[in-house]
Structure formats: structure tokens, C-alpha cells
Amino acid sequence: MRMYDLIEKKKRGGVLTDQEISQMIEGYVAGEIPDYQMSAMMMAVYFQGMDQKETAALTLAMARSGDMADLSSVRGIKVDKHSTGGVGDKTTLIVGPLTASLGVKMAKMSGRGLGHTGGTLDKLESIPGLSTSIDGDRFCRIVNEVGIAVIGQSGNMVPADKKLYALRDVTATVDSIPLIASSIMSKKLAAGSDAIVLDVKTGSGAFMKTLEDSIALAREMVAIGTEAGKNCCALITDMNVPLGNAIGNSLEVIEAVQTLKGEGPEDLTEVCLHLTASLLCAAGKGDLEACRSMAEQALQSGAGVKVLADMVKAQGGDESYIYDTDQFAAAPFARPVLAPADGYITHMDTEGCGIASAMLGAGRVRKEDSIDYSAGILLHKKYGDRVRKGDILAMLYSSREELFEEAEKRFLQSYVIGDRPPQPGKRIYARVTSGGTEIYS
Numbered sequence: 001m002r003m004y005d006l007i008e009k010k011k012r013g014g015v016l017t018d019q020e021i022s023q024m025i026e027g028y029v030a031g032e033i034p035d036y037q038m039s040a041m042m043m044a045v046y047f048q049g050m051d052q053k054e055t056a057a058l059t060l061a062m063a064r065s066g067d068m069a070d071l072s073s074v075r076g077i078k079v080d081k082h083s084t085g086g087v088g089d090k091t092t093l094i095v096g097p098l099t100a101s102l103g104v105k106m107a108k109m110s111g112r113g114l115g116h117t118g119g120t121l122d123k124l125e126s127i128p129g130l131s132t133s134i135d136g137d138r139f140c141r142i143v144n145e146v147g148i149a150v151i152g153q154s155g156n157m158v159p160a161d162k163k164l165y166a167l168r169d170v171t172a173t174v175d176s177i178p179l180i181a182s183s184i185m186s187k188k189l190a191a192g193s194d195a196i197v198l199d200v201k202t203g204s205g206a207f208m209k210t211l212e213d214s215i216a217l218a219r220e221m222v223a224i225g226t227e228a229g230k231n232c233c234a235l236i237t238d239m240n241v242p243l244g245n246a247i248g249n250s251l252e253v254i255e256a257v258q259t260l261k262g263e264g265p266e267d268l269t270e271v272c273l274h275l276t277a278s279l280l281c282a283a284g285k286g287d288l289e290a291c292r293s294m295a296e297q298a299l300q301s302g303a304g305v306k307v308l309a310d311m312v313k314a315q316g317g318d319e320s321y322i323y324d325t326d327q328f329a330a331a332p333f334a335r336p337v338l339a340p341a342d343g344y345i346t347h348m349d350t351e352g353c354g355i356a357s358a359m360l361g362a363g364r365v366r367k368e369d370s371i372d373y374s375a376g377i378l379l380h381k382k383y384g385d386r387v388r389k390g391d392i393l394a395m396l397y398s399s400r401e402e403l404f405e406e407a408e409k410r411f412l413q414s415y416v417i418g419d420r421p422p423q424p425g426k427r428i429y430a431r432v433t434s435g436g437t438e439i440y441s
């Protein structure tokens, strides 16, 4: 096999065989295929696509490129959830503890922030002492004892994705359905859970901007998961508006705790209840309706707060921050962003809100940048809200005052204020299972 020939084949719309794909991934991980050839292949896939068989072969080759998690010492059904990435998306911190409080274990491998989107590991690491680098035995012990643990993609797990993702990030080849599907599902298969619920975001703050593309991505991933013997489904959820009101690491942990106490924003609560119900259902706890009421009851009881605190403690963090979120250090500087006109918020460029938060220090501009955990944005007005000129749209927070000017500009560009109230937004658009796609009205 010559990599040149494979690039040529894909460039002309050819279909790669299983063997060609696995040799290509092996060669790339071994350093025998250089980045420039793999970049050309990624771009060829971006334009020519891959059929379902090719995407499945790519996923398996990537999943097997390194160590696979061994969860055999964890008792019972293990569930996993994965979001395709969004702004203000702190659902793992809510859904995981809720699910665990109902007796279903979650062994979760999470990622860091990417571009305009936040990452669960960065959010968790805003809690003093907490570590997400945990060895396999301790990880399984925590899942058995607490019901949930969250770790990073450790050591030699899915090295093919680590290399490919870094390459795609700098070659404008992230937003490709076969490449996202194989990246996410390779990690899910290597992580070893029995059931997987995918939260596929759609809209201005998602990698997939249209509902059509989001459903296609969800179908692709559910097909791969099902083929691999997992109980797998996907929810298509809204990312035209940031989820909840908090964007930024410790701000999002605080909002997650409020939500676990039943005091969270309505949109975030609704999405978390849907995801929790789907996870319980995938774990065989009952039909969706029954699982939804279990999730609601768990939320009302506040049981998830203790589970989250127990997980923080087990991972070396100071759990008193969960019981008393006032302990999180506030950012030294804060600045209000004021509405420039009267009217209704008729559009939000959610990606722009995520970029503004990253510009305040909540995200990384380069891979090696450190994070300002207290930086971010608290939204006071969102899509559909009526505003008067001078109302506070949001508060910006940062440890570096000089970052406000540019971030504020970017944030304001993300709001469109019009004369009439817009159509009400939706939270959940569709549910995709191996049996088909249900579109919610």
C-alpha cells in the first residue's frame, strides 16, 4: 500500500477497503505516514465523504490503535454519554451524578475544550485538587464505590484520534461527518461501556450547523455503536443558544450544582432530564416515560449533589466546593455588556459567545495555553428575551482586565436585536435509535 495511491483513490471518490484503512491508521500511528499525507487524506475525505462501511472500518482501526479500557471489574451495566461539543454544555456534571444516584454506573472518558467549545475535564479541574489522570484500577474502584468517575483520554488510549484530531484542528477538517463520527465512536468503543447515549448538538454553536447534518451524524454514530454490540441512541439537542446561563469553567460547575439542587435554568434542566432518561432507558431501567419520572424525582431529591461531591473527593478534589460553591474564587475583574438598542433578541451566534469566553481566558487559543478557571460569561438575556437599551445582556469575567475590550466586541457581535419577538426556540429536535429517527414537534 502506498499512501499516495490511497489519497489519489479517495480524491477521485473511490471507496477504501477495510485493509487499506487499517494499514493507513497503523502506519500513521507508527509515524511511517507523515502529517502532510494524512492532511491530504483528511481533506479528500472532507470533500468526498466515506460510506458507512468505510466509516465503521476507520472507527474500529482507530479504537484498536492503542489500549482498550477494561471495565470488567465494574459491577452491573456501565453507561457512557458523549456530547459533540457546545457552549455552556455542562450536562455531564449533572447527568452523570443523577444517573449514578439511580444506581446506573457511568465510567466516563471526557475531553478538554476545543476551539469555541468547552470541555468537561477543564471544568472539573477548576475544583481545587481534583485530578482527571487516574489509573485504570482506581478508576474502576471509584465507579464501583461512587457510581461515577470522569477521566481524560489517558496514556495510550486511541492514539490515532489524538494525532488525527490535532491535525484536523489545524487543517480545517473538523466538521466532516465521517471524521467526527469515527473520532467520537472510536473513543466510546475503547472506553468499554455497555450503553452509549450521544448528545448531538445542532445550530450556530455546534460543529453541525443544520438539523439535517446533525441527524446524519447521529445516524452514522448510532449505526457504528449498534454494529459494535452497544445499546446506542442519540438525542439531537439545541445549540443555537448557549446551554444554561454560565459559560466558563468554575462558573459552569456552580451552575451544574444549582441544577442538581433543582434550581438550574429551565433549558439546561430540560436537556439533562432527557439525557438522564435516555441513559436509564439504555441501561434497561424501564421505558422512556418511566425513566423520565425517575430522573425528575432524583432531581427534586437533590441526591445528585452528594454523588458529585463524593466523586470530587474520590478524585482528590475538595468536595466542600460542591456543598458551598461560594468558595470558588471570583474573577478579579468583571464588566457588564449593555444592550445597544431596544427590542427582542432574535438571534445568537453561539459560536461567537464561546469564542468571547475563550478570549477572556476560559479557553485555549493554543493547545499548550493554561486556563483561567474563573473567567467566562454569565448571560442575563438570551434568545427571545425583550431588552431595553442599556439593560445588562451579560457579565464578563476575567483575571486580565486588558482582555475585556476585544472579548466584549466579539460578544456583542453575537447578538441580533430585532423589533419583533422571534419563534420560540426548541430544546430537543429528535431522537435517533437503531430502529429509526423520531422527530419531535
Ligand code: URA
Binding pocket: 083, 084, 085, 111, 174, 179, 180, 181, 183, 184, 207
Ligand atoms: N468531538 C470529538 O471527540 N471529535 C470530533 O471530531 C468532534 C467533536
